[in-house]
Amino acid sequence: MKLTDNEKRDIVNLIEQGKSLPEKYRFLLFDETKQVELLWNGKSDEVTNIDLPFQIIEQVDEPRNEKIKVAQGSLFGGSKENDWTNKLIWGDNKFILSSLLNGPMRTEIEKNGGIKLIYIDPPFDVGADFTMNVNIGDNSYEKKPNVLEHIAYRDTWGKGSDSFLSMIYERLILMKDLLADDGAIFVHCDGRLNSHLKVTMEEIFGSDNFNNEITWKRQTSSGYKGKTNIGKNSDYILFAQKSNLFQYKPQYIEYSEKYIKERFNKTDPDGRKYIDLPLGSKTTKERIEKLKAENRIYYTATGGMRKKNYLDEIEGIPIDDVWTDIKLINSMSDERIDYPTQKPESLIKRIIDLSTKEGDIVCDFFCGSGTTAAVAEKNNRKWICSDLGKFAIHTTRKRMIGIQRELKNNEKNWRAFEVLNLGKYQRQHFIYDGKNERDELKNINRKKKENEFKKLILSAYKAVDISDFKTIHGKKNDSFVSIGPINQPLSRDHVEEVIDECLKNKIVSVDILGFEYEMGLFPTIQEEAKIKGLRLVYKQIPMDVFDKRAIAKGEVVFHDVAYIEFKPKFKGKKLSIELTDFAVFYNEDNFEVDEKIIPGKSKLYVENGQIIEKIKDTKGIIKEKILTEKWHDWIDYWSVDFDYESKPEIIKFKTPEGKIEEEWTGNYIFENEWQSFRGKHGSEKLELKSSEKEIFSKKTKVAVKVVDIFGNDTMKVIEVKI
Numbered sequence: 001m002k003l004t005d006n007e008k009r010d011i012v013n014l015i016e017q018g019k020s021l022p023e024k025y026r027f028l029l030f031d032e033t034k035q036v037e038l039l040w041n042g043k044s045d046e047v048t049n050i051d052l053p054f055q056i057i058e059q060v061d062e063p064r065n066e067k068i069k070v071a072q073g074s075l076f077g078g079s080k081e082n083d084w085t086n087k088l089i090w091g092d093n094k095f096i097l098s099s100l101l102n103g104p105m106r107t108e109i110e111k112n113g114g115i116k117l118i119y120i121d122p123p124f125d126v127g128a129d130f131t132m133n134v135n136i137g138d139n140s141y142e143k144k145p146n147v148l149e150h151i152a153y154r155d156t157w158g159k160g161s162d163s164f165l166s167m168i169y170e171r172l173i174l175m176k177d178l179l180a181d182d183g184a185i186f187v188h189c190d191g192r193l194n195s196h197l198k199v200t201m202e203e204i205f206g207s208d209n210f211n212n213e214i215t216w217k218r219q220t221s222s223g224y225k226g227k228t229n230i231g232k233n234s235d236y237i238l239f240a241q242k243s244n245l246f247q248y249k250p251q252y253i254e255y256s257e258k259y260i261k262e263r264f265n266k267t268d269p270d271g272r273k274y275i276d277l278p279l280g281s282k283t284t285k286e287r288i289e290k291l292k293a294e295n296r297i298y299y300t301a302t303g304g305m306r307k308k309n310y311l312d313e314i315e316g317i318p319i320d321d322v323w324t325d326i327k328l329i330n331s332m333s334d335e336r337i338d339y340p341t342q343k344p345e346s347l348i349k350r351i352i353d354l355s356t357k358e359g360d361i362v363c364d365f366f367c368g369s370g371t372t373a374a375v376a377e378k379n380n381r382k383w384i385c386s387d388l389g390k391f392a393i394h395t396t397r398k399r400m401i402g403i404q405r406e407l408k409n410n411e412k413n414w415r416a417f418e419v420l421n422l423g424k425y426q427r428q429h430f431i432y433d434g435k436n437e438r439d440e441l442k443n444i445n446r447k448k449k450e451n452e453f454k455k456l457i458l459s460a461y462k463a464v465d466i467s468d469f470k471t472i473h474g475k476k477n478d479s480f481v482s483i484g485p486i487n488q489p490l491s492r493d494h495v496e497e498v499i500d501e502c503l504k505n506k507i508v509s510v511d512i513l514g515f516e517y518e519m520g521l522f523p524t525i526q527e528e529a530k531i532k533g534l535r536l537v538y539k540q541i542p543m544d545v546f547d548k549r550a551i552a553k554g555e556v557v558f559h560d561v562a563y564i565e566f567k568p569k570f571k572g573k574k575l576s577i578e579l580t581d582f583a584v585f586y587n588e589d590n591f592e593v594d595e596k597i598i599p600g601k602s603k604l605y606v607e608n609g610q611i612i613e614k615i616k617d618t619k620g621i622i623k624e625k626i627l628t629e630k631w632h633d634w635i636d637y638w639s640v641d642f643d644y645e646s647k648p649e650i651i652k653f654k655t656p657e658g659k660i661e662e663e664w665t666g667n668y669i670f671e672n673e674w675q676s677f678r679g680k681h682g683s684e685k686l687e688l689k690s691s692e693k694e695i696f697s698k699k700t701k702v703a704v705k706v707v708d709i710f711g712n713d714t715m716k717v718i719e720v721k722i
């Protein structure tokens with residue numbers, strides 16, 4: 001540090017007086033002085049190094065047997081590639097990235113050549129990202145963000161662009177470390193923050209490795225937009241490479257028919273079209289002789305020689321950094337999934353084609369509706385995708401099953417994929433993640449807030465506060481109450497801790513309250529607790545708990561989580577499953593709903609597991625219509641594992657000494673053997689009876705997983721004797 005004695009004294013004095021230091025000290029005090037960098041309030045280059053184990057909650061190996069098209073000479077569809085299982089991971093990508101980087105999965109990634117491409121399309125459209133439209137018959141219900149999504153939204157946009165930049169900065173540093181040395185990253189953004197992001201990417205990747213800023217012209221200027229100002233019709237895709245080892249694969253745009261007609265206007269006797277171009281002053285005599293021998297010389301009327309360039313040998317016009325030939329997904333498009341921020345497959349295909357080859361690993365850590373996974377799978381790339389929203393994960397799962405079926409039917413190969421959770425969501429990782437003191441202070445405040453939040457939930461649940469336990473927070477009549485975390489899904493670990501504490505303290509009944517439940521949590525744990533003499537009930541915390549008026553009026557209702565009923569059916573040794581009942585108990589945003597409806601309009605809302613349309617006439621009189629008339633109206637997808645306990649779930653983790661070890665979680669992997677789901681825009685009806693499977697043992701445990709129209713899944717397991 002090159003500070004004079006005066007400067008040192010000045011700094012000490014200012015700090016003692018609690019004053020801030022003048023700007024000039026920034027470049028004198030810190031180790032690394034970057035030439036150009038973007039600063040914002042809260043910028044920190046400390047990056048998490050948490051390593052949480054991944055838990056496989058579902059494996060989709062084989063698409064169910066559809067009617068396979070019999071092509072000439074072949075009786076079978078495509079088959080499964082066994083070299084890699086694609087990964088769809090549910091959770092916050094900060095922890096996913098850091099666990100991929102620091103945990104055992106990295107070895108598997110490196111064995112497969114490393115990550116060659118990361119495409120991300122983070123949530124820029126401030127409000128729209130977590131609000132989904134769910135179709136119910138001809139109506140569309142706008143699903144509000146859940147608490148976890150609210151929190152992610154607050155973390156991302158709470159302080160405007162400062163918090164967005166902090167969110168993305170840490171993740172970009174992690175992504176750079178994850179990329180293979182010859183890999184590349186593409187960050188999709190719109191015109192609001194592209195300049196900030198460009199500087200940030202140059203800082204992280206080095207300005208030499210910032211390759212280009214691609215302008216994607218989404219659509220032509222509409223009359224409306226063009227009249228009030230210059231129309232904003234472009235997105236930007238910022239492209240950086242990890243190092244100069246990256247190899248660009250040239251891409252071309254086909255010539256238009258008009259261009260071909262105008263320019264390739266000469267034809268050889270064999271029908272080949274060509275354009276004639278000057279030979280060039282440096283063309284040698286030998287070269288001219290060779291061209292003559294190949295009939296590639298065109299003689300002009302005056303006897304001059306030019307070179308024939310054949311249309312069938314030219315790939316087209318090389319692309320540049322303004323893309324105008326890729327259109328937005330329109331309402332009639334076949335690939336449209338009704339995911340608000342869905343991007344066109346042709347856009348992602350161009351990015352995948354220019355940066356990877358077949359067999360490479362492609363990632364998208366903000367995957368939304370799974371466009372990157374879809375294009376990767378169709379083009380024989382391996383993929384890892386993640387999203388924070390359950391609805392996004394479910395949308396991607398359905399889309400990928402559809403693609404597996406399509407590939408199989410078209411006699412092409414596909415890869416299996418697994419759905420993973422970040423297991424052992426341990427509280428301390430979220431509350432204290434080893435950062436500087438400022439964060440510690442933040443954590444004290446966060447703890448205080450969490451206590452207030454617990455009190456709020458207990459009062460809404462009409463339970464009393466108790467403080468003698470670790471995982472139990474209250475009591476309601478004869479049942480004890482445990483509240484799950486606010487900022488993460490309620491995990492198996494949490495439930496197990498509650499069970500241990502109850503058994504130790506001879507507690508026989510406990511209600512567990514949670515906003516969001518880890519996928520695959522339910523099947524066996526409730527049964528196991530029952531055997532040990534503990535009644536365990538899961539309850540859903542409704543969003544109304546944040547509405548003080550609703551609490552005061554005593555209108556907050558906590559419902560049981562979803563309920564499934566199914567029947568096994570036998571024909572000899574052949575077992576099929578019939579789904580006979582399903583119920584959800586949702587209430588969503590329905591406080592004082594009547595006042596909110598404008599006369600002459602209607603509004604959909606969810607109450608006690610029904611989606612209801614309330615129509616207010618011009619006189620203010622309200623009529624109600626239940627849209628979810630049948631129990632299966634709630635189901636979007638269901639699937640069957642005929643032998644649930646055949647595949648124990650093993651997690652890999654690194655010991656403090658850096659050794660990789662394996663451990664059985666006590667859970668099993670749900671193998672998706674048969675599934676039925678609603679297709680896009682009602683194109684496929686839901687079947688309620690599965691196909692048959694031959695069972696050779698005397699008994700089997702059958703698991704049925706149901707995903708409701710909001711993307712939440714519930715599972716039930718029963719033992720079936722043959």
Ligand SMILES: C[S@@+](CC[C@H](N)C(=O)[O-])C[C@H]1O[C@@H](n2cnc3c(N)ncnc32)[C@H](O)[C@@H]1O
Binds near residue numbers: 091094123369372387
């Ligand atoms: C703009 S959308 C991506 C759309 C996608 N490109 C497509 O074609 O469907 C952004 C996605 O990022 C997800 N997301 C936001 N914050 C996240 C986080 N911290 N971790 C993982 N996913 C996140 C949102 O749930 C949303 O689905």
